[in-house]
Amino acid sequence: MSLILNSKKNTLIIRVRGDFDLVSVHEFREKIDQSLEETMSQNLLLDLSEITFIDSSGIGVILGRYRKVKANHGQMVICGTQPAIEKIFKVSGIISLMPICSTEKEAWKLLEQNTFKGA
Amino acid sequence: MGKIVNNKIKLEFLSKGENVALARITIAAFVSQLEITLSDLEEIKVAVSEAVSNAIIHGYQNKPEEIVTMTGILKGNTLILEIVDQGIGIPDIQKAMEPAYSTDPERTGLGFVFMQSFMNEVKVESQVNCGTKVILTKQINPDLKNMAVS
C-alpha cells in the first residue's frame, strides 16, 4: 500500500493505492493521525479509487479514523469505491455511517454543503 | 458445459503479515481453474484474508515464526478451504463468531461476519492452547457469460 496525503479547506485528503490489509494498518493509522494534528484539519476525505483489496483490517482502521474525526466535530467522506469493495462496505455497515460517493468532486460537494449547514 | 475440476493444494507458510496476500493470491489462482465470476473471486479472497489474518493476529499473537497451513480442495463446483494454526485457540467459538465481538480493542469483530457473508459455510474447530481450524466452503456459480464465449 502507498498513501498520498494533501490538505486543503480544513480537510485532509488521503489517496490510498494497493492492498489495504493487516500489513498496511499501522502506517495508515500513524500517518493519518499525525497529519490530522499537523494540518489541524477537521475533515477527512478518503479516496479509495486505486485500492486493489480491502478486508476487516482496513475497514477497522477506517472506522477508527471516523470516530476520531467525529469526536473533533469534523466530517468524513469516502470516494472512489468500486463494485468489488461495495459489498464489504454494505456488510460492514460503513455505508450507514458516512457518505460514500464515486468521485472526489462529489465528495467535495458534500463536504461543502454540510459545512454551510453547520455554520 | 464447464469443465469438471478435482484438485487439491496445500500451502505452509510463516505467520508473517506479508504472507496473507500470498495466501489469497494463491487461492485466487487455484480457483481460477473454474470459470468463476469476478465477484465470487473477490469474496473468496476476502474470506481467505480474514481466516489467515486471524491465525496470525490472534492464534499466534503476531509472532512471525509460527506455521500457518492452508489447504484448498476443488470438488466439481465446490471449494473447500482449511486454514489451520497451532496457536492459543478459541475458548468460546460461538461468542467469537458473534458480529462485532473482538478480544482486541483496536479491532472491529468483522472477520467472521465477512467469512459468513461471502462463503456458504463456515466451520470452526478449536482447542485452547492447541490451535484453530477454520473450514470455509463455497459453491462456485459458473460464469455463464464467459462460458458462452469460450
Ligand SMILES: Nc1ncnc2c1ncn2[C@@H]1O[C@H](COP(=O)(O)OP(=O)(O)OP(=O)(O)O)[C@@H](O)[C@H]1O
Ligand atoms: N485463529 C484464531 N485463534 C485464536 N482466536 C481467534 C482466531 N480467530 C478468531 N479468534 C477470536 O475470535 C474473535 C473474532 O474474530 P473476527 O475475525 O470476527 O474479529 P477480529 O479479528 O477481532 O476483528 P477484525 O476481523 O474485524 O479485524 C477475535 O477477536 C479472536 O478473539
Ligand SMILES: [Mg+2]
Ligand atoms: Mg479478524
